[in-house]
Amino acid sequence: MTTPVALVTGASSGIGEATALKLQSLGYTVYAAARRVSRMQSLVTAGIHVLPMDVTDDDSIQAGIQQIIARSGRIDVLVNNAGYGSYGAVEDVSVDEARAQFDVNVFGAVRLTQLALPHMRKQRSGTIVNITSMGGKIHTPLGAWYHGTKFALEAISDCLRLEVEPFGINVVVIEPGGIKTEWAGIAADKLRETSGQGAYASQANTMAEAMVGEASRKRQSPPQLIADTIGKAVSARRPKTRYAVGFGAKPMIFMRRLLSDRAFDGFIRMATGISRKAA
DSSP states (O other), rough: OOOOOOEEEEESSSHHHHHHHHHHTOOEEEEESSSSSOOHHHHHTTEEEEEOOOOOOHHHHHHHHHHHHHHOOOEEEEEEEEOOOOOTTTTTSOOHHHHHHHHIIIIIHHHHHEEEEEEEHHTOOOOEEEEOGGGTTOOOOHHHHHHHHHHHHHHHHHHHHHHHGGGGGEEEEEEEOBBSSSSSHHHHHHHHHSSSSSTTHHHHHHHHHHSSSSSHHHOOOOOOHHHHHHHHHHHHOOOEEEESSSBBBHHHHHHHHHSSSHHHHHHHHHHHOSSOOOO
């Protein structure tokens, strides 16, 4: 039988690294892509193919897909994991930064999907796995652009699922909750840099502490949980369309469905410690 082939983006650490190793353990030939190739020696040692790839650079994306097809002749699973969290008040975040957030979290994933789909259609099989977040279903203070990207990728995934199902291709959304990765620290630093001074300083500093404080770190789930869920999804004959996993994901999404907008606003203020009144 032909060995299945998987491409995982954002694979230099965290969820991407764990997923690359998980898929290899399931018998996949795995290509792990990231900008920081120097951090991927452990994957090379494990026998995983490492690709330098910047998902905001079309030439880089095309070169990566071409290399996979030239080497392996097919692509069975695409895990769109590359992404980051850009937090800051809507008033403070520059339009250039907002575009950069969408370029990485949305347009990079969509462009890779566009390039992978012709090969999957030819095979009459394949699975696109889009890593969104519980943040694709809920909202938090000072995260408008980040949440916007995740809401967008959720909607794109739903439309894509309808389009490609006739070709035997699955589209799966993974909605992680709090996970022990670099994400929270990077998002908190960006938040302090963007809105840590000025009119939104009180909210920004409170929210940043909620992201990286000891209480939050203790409750975060390991990246392996997400990797195992992805492994389960790609191994299923008919996977679920969505998997909400990791600390807080299911309860937070449930609360958003249950509560009115104003009631959920209050719930989030209480959870993050942000006051209703300006400082």
